[in-house]
Amino acid sequence: MALSKLDNLYREIILDHSSHPHNHGELADANTNIEANNPTCGDVIKLTLNVDGDVVKAIKFDGHGCSISTASASMMTDLMVGKSKDEAYALIDDFLEVVKGGEGKIEDGLGDAEILSGVAKFPARIKCATLAWKALEQALFTEKDVEINHQPHSADDFGDE
Secondary structure (H helix, E strand, O other), X not given: OOOOHHHHHHHHHHHHHHHOOOOEOOOOOOOEEEXXXXXXXXXXXXXXXXXXXXXXXXXXXXXXXXXXXXXXXXXXXXXXXXXXXXXXXXXXXXXXXXXXXXXXXXXXXXXXXXXXXXXXXOHHHHHHHHHHHHHHHHHHHHOOOOOOOOOOOOHHHHOOO
């Protein structure tokens, strides 16, 4: 079956982010970092962040993973620079809902990350797409300079991913 033009565009964006990830590497001046892995497929990610008060000033990721995991991390880091923790949590919540097949609530959208909504059709790939987002959520939740007004998601929120 032939892919539609839209499917081809989505595939190209994912492959571009996977082959040429944005914000890849480690921040030299990071004040927050976290490592996470997806034992199901072997994806490993390390996020390094510079959080100033309530704002994500810079974020990078390193590690290895499948194209969905790498592309998702690239897209997520593009979206989070300059966001407050509350904005970041709202975007994370929205993304996690979208990849489960739900509708997004953020008016400005999720940028390129919206195209990952297609993983909802492939439950085994949901963990790949959400690894970086859940890692960021945990990093922001445990970062100790700001009062926490958010409870992080657990793997149980997504059933048998």
